Amino acid sequence: MMNGAESLVTTLLESGVDTCFANPGTSEMHFVAALDQIPGMRCLLGLQENVVTGMADGYYRIAEKPASTLLHCGPGLANGWANLHNARRARSGIVNIVGDQATYHHPYDAPLTADTAGLAGAVSQWVRTSTRSADVGRDAAAAVAAARTAPGQIATLILPSDTSWDAGGVAAPALPVPTTPVIDPFAVENAARVLRQNKNVLILLGNRGALPKAQALAWRIASATGATLKYDYVNGRVARGRGRLPIERVPYNTDQAIKVLEAFQHIILVNAKAPVGFFAYPGRPSIQYSATAQLHHLSRSDQDPEAALLALAEALNAPIVDMPNPGATPTVVRGAPTQEGLAQTLAALMPENAIVSDESISYGRGFYKFTHAAAPHDWLQLSGGAIGDGLPVATGAAVASGGSRRVISLQADGSAMYSLQSLWTQAREKLPCTTILLSNRKYNILIGEYENVGATPGPTAMSMLDLSNPDLDWVKLANGMGVEAARATTLEECADLMKQSFRQNGPFLIELLI
Amino acid sequence: MMNGAESLVTTLLESGVDTCFANPGTSEMHFVAALDQIPGMRCLLGLQENVVTGMADGYYRIAEKPASTLLHCGPGLANGWANLHNARRARSGIVNIVGDQATYHHPYDAPLTADTAGLAGAVSQWVRTSTRSADVGRDAAAAVAAARTAPGQIATLILPSDTSWDAGGVAAPALPVPTTPVIDPFAVENAARVLRQNKNVLILLGNRGALPKAQALAWRIASATGATLKYDYVNGRVARGRGRLPIERVPYNTDQAIKVLEAFQHIILVNAKAPVGFFAYPGRPSIQYSATAQLHHLSRSDQDPEAALLALAEALNAPIVDMPNPGATPTVVRGAPTQEGLAQTLAALMPENAIVSDESISYGRGFYKFTHAAAPHDWLQLSGGAIGDGLPVATGAAVASGGSRRVISLQADGSAMYSLQSLWTQAREKLPCTTILLSNRKYNILIGEYENVGATPGPTAMSMLDLSNPDLDWVKLANGMGVEAARATTLEECADLMKQSFRQNGPFLIELLI
Structure with a gap:
């Protein structure tokens, strides 16, 4: 007979989540005990929760699958909130397990009681609070499916402590991950038309559009059409070095960004966002591209940039080309740091x-x-x-x-x-x-x-x-x-x-x- | 001609807030510039925001007046959220100034854009977002009044950066602090009756009820009636040592707390909360006092415990007595730490x-x-x-x-x-x-x-x-x-x-x- 915590651990493992970045507290002790009982979960301690959530972000960017975090009550979630914000922007999938006051204890407003769901909602794409042990497995499977949903989401499961320790836990099988249309044929056709009819087209690559296969396809398209390639200013992961695209990001500085972008009358967005200032400045516009430029979404952040770029390359009959040679590898420099x-x-x-x-x-x-x-x-x-x-x-x-x-x-x-x-x-x-x-x-x-x-x-x-x-x-x-x-x-x-x-x-x- | 930031600094000083614990970012630079221009604000840097907000909490507990914090966008507030939670529980007053994206830039969802108001609302008693520079002074004065409202509140003012840099700032005078009824005569009469008619009455002192004058009055009452005195388990500040009450807190451990409290059939709460477990445990009750005990609120957290205790002492004709002698001061102990x-x-x-x-x-x-x-x-x-x-x-x-x-x-x-x-x-x-x-x-x-x-x-x-x-x-x-x-x-x-x-x-x- 499982308790809720045991059903949680079993379900996470069943759904492919085998790494837990943790900073537990009292309300998570039954989960910790379940981890002792059920083998298979690698647990890593961070000494403050922003370390915990940031590790889960870095893990996703390389492993391309979610880890879980273990956080203690509202304040533990708050401590890790800023790196969940970063993870959300990096489009990383994370399953947060937040232990909280027991369902029946919550109304007594004990010192650690806080608006955990409010906090979670302000940074998560998916939030649920389990209310009985029998639901914990089902809820955990849903959390993993949400975290895995393209392009990767923050899923936060709040577990009142009685839902962990009560008997009646039921492990749940992995849920299918919701799929979105991989490519939009009209978007492909439109981008092909834009590239055929115009010079000075910018193809802006963001997030998974900055990985090797997408890069190679983008280079085929650029080579065939004369389009310019750039990356978003921020991306969770960019493949770089020899054999990868030697291109720049849109600059951070708004004046520089405006200068770099003003020549482009068409911008094709590949899992990228239209360039706007990191901050506003007095007298400067919010958008960094030309006010008369047209934006064309080839693929949204939840779509597959490789599939979209392949379809576009084929629509353009763009021949396969070698990646550009970035020249000689630099050598070690001496002297004062620059x-x-x-x-x-x-x-x-x-x-x-x-x-x-x-x-x-x-x-x-x-x-x-x-x-x-x-x-x-x-x-x-x-x-x-x-x-x-x-x-x-x-x-x-x-x-x-x-x-x-x-x-x-x-x-x-x-x-x-x-x-x-x-x-x-x-x-x-x-x-x-x-x-x-x-x-x-x-x-x-x-x-x-x-x-x-x-x-x-x-x-x-x-x-x-x-x-x-x-x-x-x-x-x-x-x-x-x-x-x-x-x-x-x-x-x-x-x-x-x-x-x-x-x-x-x-x-x-x-x-x-x- | 002031800008919004200058009206903010002037208003804070006018309202008696002369200390700013800070970790600024880009969106706060006009506020920082205003601090350079207008003398009188002591600024102290913390290298992470939980240091900043925790310092403001400690400052209030000793100074008995609010400081301001300066925080950068939603994530800066999130980093300081846990110690705002602690401050809220300590009933400390704090004026948070949170810089944020410009009003017109917010919809572009730049990387640092977050649900700042949602985060703030989950920990603050008062939240407002200024929408134009002309309102900043007025809003700042209202924030200070909210922070000063008994027993001390978390007031969070969100300042989109354009409300700081735009001209048209208007400094506002200090607002009167809302008052609550200082004492409730019926509560005093009821407590006097309880103390006259019953033995084994517990007077539970919380927060400002743990300061010296309240302690002396509580001791008068206890000496006259035989009531027992204890402190809440947690209090922002307890006056201790020679000349103060040598009493204990309600224990943290629930079993111990239940044992200590089971004898009391009447509990008089002086700015204290009815004792409940810090956490729930399987098979243990949430409340730590006897299920048949009666709770009597002498003074709520927003009332004045000294006035209530004085009225009660007088209703009981309790004579003035010396504070108990705690005995000899201990001497330094040698050997392994215990x-x-x-x-x-x-x-x-x-x-x-x-x-x-x-x-x-x-x-x-x-x-x-x-x-x-x-x-x-x-x-x-x-x-x-x-x-x-x-x-x-x-x-x-x-x-x-x-x-x-x-x-x-x-x-x-x-x-x-x-x-x-x-x-x-x-x-x-x-x-x-x-x-x-x-x-x-x-x-x-x-x-x-x-x-x-x-x-x-x-x-x-x-x-x-x-x-x-x-x-x-x-x-x-x-x-x-x-x-x-x-x-x-x-x-x-x-x-x-x-x-x-x-x-x-x-x-x-x-x-x-x-």
Whole structure:
């Protein structure tokens, strides 16, 4: 006779969810006990919930299947909310299991009681609260199906503690995942017409449109038609390096984006969003493309970009072509760190099939240009703009690749402080994670934004933008969480430490003073 | 001519809000610029938003007036949500300023766009989104009035960035704070009758009922009637030490609480809640008091406990009496750390008028008994059960007392990891904060809760409950954020470090291996 918690674990495993990123509390103890009883679920502890949810995001981006999280009550969900927001923007599928007060205890408004469903609804595409143990299995299967629904969704199942401990649990089989029309023949026909009739067409690739097969098809189409290819500014995962498209993203800076996009009178969107500013600025438009441009949706975010691009390539009779040659691989640069030099050094040393978790914020915006000729790799971006995803995403990506791929974090210091607890999980799980901690000791992006206001920051502003006084010592912080670390002040020191870290198992942090 | 941001700063100052705990982003840059222009606001940076909101909570508990926070968009609010939950339970007043996408930019669903109002509504008593610069001053004054409304409320003002930068801001004068009836004469009369007619009456003091004047009045009443006095399990602030009531809280453990409360057939609630379990447990009741007991509300949480208790003392003709003598002050204990020994050592060494921020979780539950004879001090508790408030609350309390009072954190290691970034703010602001970091390298409370399930944790469970492998090194973590630190393995080492830290300015962390 199962209890609700046991039916939950059995159902998750049955539905293919075999990894659980967790920070449990009292109301989850029966679930934890069930994990002890039923083998098959890999459980990984994060020391704060934004680490937990960020790991689940990174896991999905590489494994292409959802993990579960285990979170404690409304506040535990709140702590992990920001990285769920990022995951939602990256279109990652995640199954959140949120333990909560027992159904009959909820009305007593005990201290940890909160509006858990309200919180969940503000970030999830699917939310359900189980109300009796007999429903938990059914609800869990529905949650997994929702998380797997293209292009990947946040599904949150709230489990009052009595639904976990009560007898009468019933494990449920995996549910079929709802399908959407793979391609829209009219959209294909329209895009083909646009490409035949116009020059200066931009094909904008987003999310799964930035993976290798879609890239190759897009390159066929561009080669046959003269269209320009670009990526959305943010994507959950971009396949990069030799054999992949050496193209740029739409710039972050609105003025630059407008300048880059103004030439295009037609924009074909492949799982991409029409480019708008990350923020609004006084006197600048919200949209970054020409006001007279026409937008054409080839494939929506829940459709298959490969199928759509293949249909388009065939409609255009576009011949198969080799991917462009990005030229010689850069070599290691020496001397004081520069953005260009670090990017070239990274390209020179990056191992085959590495994963880059990029939360370099302002410092790394120009890295693309210098890393096209690196070994093939995946580049994971901060997709929702909520800082603090870089280290957790790196950690989850390393878990998803079973330790077989080197994960390199390009990590700004200000955002690293948001979820530095990730380093402990990297050490505990002995994950092959190399963090290049870009230490400039300020919120540099905000100093730029302040200057956009039209002035130089005064002392009050700098008290909120400057991270020195005292300086953070990242070698000590990493060591304090069991991660080996060293400081570099030149690119050759950084290169030596990178090489050293790529040879060894387990995590390593390089504090690069920039 | 003011812009909206300038009207906001002017209005906050006008309404008596002169401290801003901040972690700004792009959408707040005009507010930051206004803070540069208009003198009078003290701004303190927290490196993650749960530090920011927790500081505002600690500030209110000591200053008894609200500070503002500055948060960036939905995700910034989400990061600080858990400590807003704790603040709400502590009945602290806070004015949250949340910058957000411009009104006209919001529909474009840029990456950082989120359901900010939904998030805010799930934790705030008051929420408003300004829609034009001319309204910002008016809305800010209303937010401050809401935060000041008894007993203290969470007020969240969402500011689309164009309402900050647009001209036409109008500073508003401070609004009157809504008043509630101070006392209910019928409640006083009823309580007097209950106390005259019954033995075994419990007077339960909560929140502001745990401050010195209310304590003295409660003691008069108890001395005259033989009633028993206890505190709610959680309170934002309890005045303790010599000259204060040497009484206990209702226990956390439900079985113990039921045992302690079963004798009482009448419970008089003074700004307290009727005792219910922190969590439900299978087969145990939700309420911890006798099912046949009568509850009598002398004063609600929004009423004045001192006025109600004074009226009750007078109705009973209760004579003024001296506060009980708690006996001799304990002396420093030597040897391996024990809960009792640490509490006695703390009582022996605590400076006059210290503030204790207690997030000791399981280890510190018995500290009350051994610290009644310490020098007078204030004890701040984790009020909402969302771990991670101890260090931020300590930091904010130190800010509120202008550095004139020593703040001692009794801090469990697992919860310290939730908001360790607080240490950096302590170092930056040179605050007199001594952290006693109770390092047991496990989520000990949860191991107890697991055992309540009826079993010993197996390997999967322990992988989520054990914090060793690798051990956290708190000396390195503190040093990495600029805080001096040392490790102690005996109580005499801990005592020596405490004495050393109390003599010096600025923060100090003692990692006590327990």
